[in-house]
Amino acid sequence: MSILISGASIAGLTAAQRFSARGAEVTVVERAPALRRNGAPIDVRGTALDVAADMGIRDTLAAHETGAAQRSAFTHIVDDNGERVGALPTELPQDSPDDLEIFRNDLIDVLHASIGPNVTFVYGDSIQEVTDTGDAVEVRFASGRAGRYELLVGADGIHSNTRRLVFGPEDRYRRHLGVYYGILSLPAELGSDGEAYLYSVPGRSVLIGDYPERTYGGFLFLSPEIAYDYHDIEQQRQLVFDTYSAVQGWKVAELLDALKQSEDFYLDSASQVHMDRWSRGRVVLLGDAAFAPSFFSGRGTPLAMIGADVLAREWATCDGDLGQAFGRYEQAMRPQVHRAQEGVPQARDRVIPATREAIEARNRQWPPVR
Ligand SMILES: Cc1cc2nc3c(=O)[nH]c(=O)nc-3n(C[C@H](O)[C@H](O)[C@H](O)COP(=O)(O)OP(=O)(O)OC[C@H]3O[C@@H](n4cnc5c(N)ncnc54)[C@H](O)[C@@H]3O)c2cc1C
Numbered sequence: 001m002s003i004l005i006s007g008a009s010i011a012g013l014t015a016a017q018r019f020s021a022r023g024a025e026v027t028v029v030e031r032a033p034a035l036r037r038n039g040a041p042i043d044v045r046g047t048a049l050d051v052a053a054d055m056g057i058r059d060t061l062a063a064h065e066t067g068a069a070q071r072s073a074f075t076h077i078v079d080d081n082g083e084r085v086g087a088l089p090t091e092l093p094q095d096s097p098d099d100l101e102i103f104r105n106d107l108i109d110v111l112h113a114s115i116g117p118n119v120t121f122v123y124g125d126s127i128q129e130v131t132d133t134g135d136a137v138e139v140r141f142a143s144g145r146a147g148r149y150e151l152l153v154g155a156d157g158i159h160s161n162t163r164r165l166v167f168g169p170e171d172r173y174r175r176h177l178g179v180y181y182g183i184l185s186l187p188a189e190l191g192s193d194g195e196a197y198l199y200s201v202p203g204r205s206v207l208i209g210d211y212p213e214r215t216y217g218g219f220l221f222l223s224p225e226i227a228y229d230y231h232d233i234e235q236q237r238q239l240v241f242d243t244y245s246a247v248q249g250w251k252v253a254e255l256l257d258a259l260k261q262s263e264d265f266y267l268d269s270a271s272q273v274h275m276d277r278w279s280r281g282r283v284v285l286l287g288d289a290a291f292a293p294s295f296f297s298g299r300g301t302p303l304a305m306i307g308a309d310v311l312a313r314e315w316a317t318c319d320g321d322l323g324q325a326f327g328r329y330e331q332a333m334r335p336q337v338h339r340a341q342e343g344v345p346q347a348r349d350r351v352i353p354a355t356r357e358a359i360e361a362r363n364r365q366w367p368p369v370r
Contacts, residue, residue, distance in 0.1 A: 002027060004139060004149040006127055007156035008035055011287025011304035013111035015153055016119045017055055018312035026119045027149075029141065031126045031156070035112060038264035039104030040183045040209065040216050041066045046095025048302035051309040057114050062098075064106040066211050067194075074369055075196040075207070077362075080249030082197075086363035088350055090196060095302070103214065107301070127152075130165050132281040151315070151322065152283045155304075158271050159230055160289035166280055174292075175272045179348055180226070181295050182219040182240050182267040186258050190251060191215035198351065199250040200359050204243060205352045206255050217255050219244065220352050225269065236267040270295040270348065272341050279326035286311060291333065293340035296347040303340055307333050 002025035005012045012028055020026045030036075044052060044061060052058040077086030122141075129140040130152065137152045154162025158174055167173070191210025198207050207218035219240050228235050237259060244252060259265060273292040278285045287304035294300070311329045318325035350366075353359045 002149055003151045003153065004029065004127075004137070004147060005153045005155055006162045007154070007160075007287075007289070008032075008112075008121065008123075009155070009157065009287070009304075010107065010111065010301050011289070011308055012153070012155035013108065013115065014051070014055070014305045014308035015155055015286060015312060017111065017115045018051075018308050019153075019315065020116055020119050021055075022312055022316040024312075024315075027122065027147070028119060029122045029125050029127065031124070031161070033124045035108055036266075037105035037108050038183070038185075038266045040218065041101045041211070042104050042107065042301045043099060043101055043298050044107065044305070045099040045299075045302050048305040049096060049098055049100070051305045054309065055111075055114050057110050060110050061100055061102055061107070064102050064110065066101045066103060075198050076368065077198050077200070077366070078250055079199075082250055084368040086366045087369040088198065088362075088366050103211075104301075126161055127165065130162070130283065132166075132283060134281070137282045150282065153311070154283065154285040154289045155287050155308075156289055158268065158273060158288045158292045160273075160285065162283065163273075163275075163285055163289050166283045167275070167285075173273050173275050174269075175274060176225045177270045177272065177294055177296070177344065177348055178222055178224065179270040179295075179352060180219075180221055180223055180239075180267060181270055182236070182259075182265060184217050184259060184262040184265040186215040186217045186255070188215050190217065190254055190258065199252070200351075200353060200362075201247050201249065202355050202359065203352065204247055206244075206247075206250070206252055208251065208255070217258060219255070219259075219267075222352055222354060230268075233265060237262075237265060240267065268295075272344070274341075278330055279322075282322060284311065284322075284326050284329070291337040291341075293337065294344050296344045296351070297340045299340035303333070303337060306336065 005028045008028050008030035016026050016028050074087035075090050076084045079085045126142045128142045131138040136148045140146050196209040203222040205220045272294045278290040310332045314325035314328045
């Protein structure tokens with residue numbers, strides 16, 4: 001029998017490599033028609049670097065470093081006219097001296113390339129039904145295919161399909177933090193000097209991050225949960241147009257123009273996932289599906305990589321006792337997850353202050369650096 005992983009992103013790809021390196025026969029099913037390579041720069045830090053070293057990809061990742069070390073450690077806050085009126089410290093405290101920042105597409109590519117030919121990838125399909133028979137997990141896919149596995153790993157993100165099918169509805173576990181974030185690549189001319197800039201009006205901010213090889217933009221806005229189709233990009237684009245239609249300062253018009261043309265726009269809720277248990281029978285959740293710390297934490301990616309490594313190691317040494325393996329996985333991960341999930345609301349309020357007064361107070365607290 002073999003292992004089925006749902007989701008081919010950071011958690012799923014790392015798990016595929018880690019399980020197959022320990023002799024498992026692995027199949028990865030990804031709902032999208034190909035790897036999803038969009039997104040902003042993300043951090044690989046602390047123990048995740050040791051995982052990368054074990055996978056043999058640490059040097060390759062280091063070669064893709066965005067050059068964050070050469071930037072100033074601030075996101076400059078600008079006013080309507082682009083004048084610097086504040087500076088937010090960008091960096092989280094370092095987990096290790098070698099912490100890396102890397103574009104998400106590079107990380108996805110490097111993880112994918114580290115996986116041997118014995119792992120089977122199935123794109124454009126999704127699990128529709130899961131039955132745990134005690135000695136196996138029987139799965140039926142949307143395509144009509146069926147399979148029987150020793151273990152199902154749900155690594156399918158904050159809106160996890162595996163979690164919904166096995167643990168119940170999303171609203172039991174996912175906590176929307178009152179913010180949506182949209183990320184897109186920008187034409188290079190919208191960047192300027194290799195720095196990051198943030199512009200805020202009450203409840204709505206925009207961000208431009210400029211890097212030698214790429215410039216990206218972000219729309220970050222306060223909003224209660226909105227019902228929309230996670231798979232409908234046009235609907236998400238419209239949501240941003242509507243939210244920013246009355247915002248005119250700085251480069252907002254250019255950002256909205258870029259959004260019209262964007263081919264890699266990604267929007268999601270900044271959410272955390274909190275669950276009492278990450279496993280049930282032969283099904284276990286990993287990464288954002290189990291313990292998303294949110295966009296603001298900077299730790300979703302390292303936690304997903306570390307979790308995949310711990311899970312595969314415990315599986316390989318549990319002598320068939322999955323309950324014991326999953327228990328040890330939770331024991332190892334819970335304290336790290338807890339640390340990553342706390343402190344997030346303060347970060348949110350600094351990046352997207354709700355009122356004019358809160359914007360002014362923030363700018364006074366974090367005065368500009370020249
Ligand atoms: C396209 C994209 C862009 C992102 N951009 C950023 C960013 O700019 N900044 C940031 O902080 N975080 C971003 N994230 C989230 C970030 O990748 C995660 O927080 C973190 O790396 C943990 O990864 P994960 O593998 O657990 O979840 P995710 O990276 O969310 O991956 C989940 C994977 O599961 C797949 N999936 C979903 N439903 C199904 C299903 N039914 N069947 C099979 N597969 C399914 C998804 O297509 C995706 O590939 C992005 C995620 C995605 C998918």
